[in-house]
Amino acid sequence: MINVFQPALGDQELAAVREVFESGWIGRGERTRAFEEAFAKHLGVGGDHVTSLNSCTEALFLAMELLEVGPGCDVVLPTVSWVGAANAVAARGARPVFCDVDPRTLNATADDVVAALTPRTRAVIVLHYGGYPGEVAAIAEVCRERGIALVEDAACAVASRVDGEACGTFGDIGVWSFDAMKIVVAGDGGMLYARDPVLVARATKLAYLGLEQVSGFDSARRGAYRWWEIDVSSFSRRSITNDLAAAIGHVQLGRLGEFVSRRRAIAEHYDRELADVPGLHCPPPLPAGHESSYYLYWVQLDGGIRDAVARRLYERGIYTTFRYPLLHRVPAYRAGSPLPRAEWAAQATLCIPLHQGLDDGAVERVVTELRAAVLDGGR
Structure with missing residues (x-):
């Protein structure tokens, strides 16, 4: 996995x-x-x-x-x-x-x-x-x-x-x-x-x-x-x-410098290789002067296919997730007023593998499987 x-x-x-x-x-x-x-x-x-x-x-x-x-x-x-x-x-x-x-x-x-x-x-x-x-x-x-x-x-x-x-x-x-x-x-x-x-x-x-x-x-x-x-x-x-x-x-x-450097390289590779996938949106570019730790890499999918894509990737040995579940929907907090932009993001966003231990082969596998899953509509 x-x-x-x-x-x-x-x-x-x-x-x-x-x-x-x-x-x-x-x-x-x-x-x-x-x-x-x-x-x-x-x-x-x-x-x-x-x-x-x-x-x-x-x-x-x-x-x-x-x-x-x-x-x-x-x-x-x-x-x-x-x-x-x-x-x-x-x-x-x-x-x-x-x-x-x-x-x-x-x-x-x-x-x-x-x-x-x-x-x-x-x-x-x-x-x-x-x-x-x-x-x-x-x-x-x-x-x-x-x-x-x-x-x-x-x-x-x-x-x-x-x-x-x-x-x-x-x-x-x-x-x-x-x-x-x-x-x-x-x-x-x-x-x-x-x-x-x-x-x-x-x-x-x-x-x-x-x-x-x-x-x-x-x-x-x-x-x-x-x-x-x-x-x-x-x-x-x-x-x-x-x-x-x-x-x-x-x-x-x-070792933080080397960790972030590898994460940045993976994120930039995802940006290049996934940019042309119809219905898939990569994270927006960082504003001038901003530096990221590249802790997460998230894609957003059109057409309500996020969950199906996640399941297909899991079955092919690639774990994905959504972080973080919306807190205003957690029953313990009883805060049910709508927050529409977060609610849209929660239905469309998928975090894909990003860590310094990923080798080039694993990164390419993520790209290939994700592209195929999206183009197939998660089927």
Whole structure:
């Protein structure tokens, strides 16, 4: 089966894991701090602006807590989002307000966000669909003008930029994922950025049970007495990552350039080879100054044949999917008002394999089978 997602792991990652094993310490430690510093450098920010977590979902939950989102608050987010974003809002007793998206990029536009704002809007969450930055700069300006916090779900956008600025740093808080289906993988894990380092310091405490002192070893080394005693500043949970995951993630981050280069080459090949297929639409070109992570490659199909094409490709050993199911249609959120452009996209869009592990033969097979399936109407 040719997969939509697949990590690229090898000897460098194995060597990093061996070093952690041989150190005798696999919990949160020096390798975790080194990964955080490397990621901050990748973003172009100081190390006090980021902290690592056990998942991007936890980072979203923490973001809502840091922004004091709660009952009586609305949070606007695109209906084409991962369920974790809406769950983070609802778990705080706030109301997710879903907005429409551009039907071709599947990103919320600034106009979409403005149309969904209410007098109770406390925050906006945006997703960079497939790694495309979208109108993040314009949305950030809208939020600043209205005094509304902006959270960027940059799980798909680890290498995405606009005019050199990293996606995830346009707003107040940004979050990233290192799970098994992302570009940089660590088995699992996440990172949180905040423009205000005070929020990062608070997030770090909240992520470790609200403890003021997280390491007895460090306290002892600094000359403290009774370093085993603790001081709890808040009633929180444990959501830190560890040196084992961080060691893998650090190596992967160092390989990010080669990963994105291969993904870009595959996407450009798809653009060329699929451009002339009747009834098939490739992703729109990136605007000037925009850089994508090429996390997803999606096609949109005319004539209501998307599902039939997906089934035929699956039967021929090519896995495809649609990400993400529309959240305003999820019963738990009870938000049934129509969002017509997203609803059109959800019926026409298919994500095809795109990852750095695809060799040229697999890429050609995807092109050949997809062309044939579309021309045959999915039969």
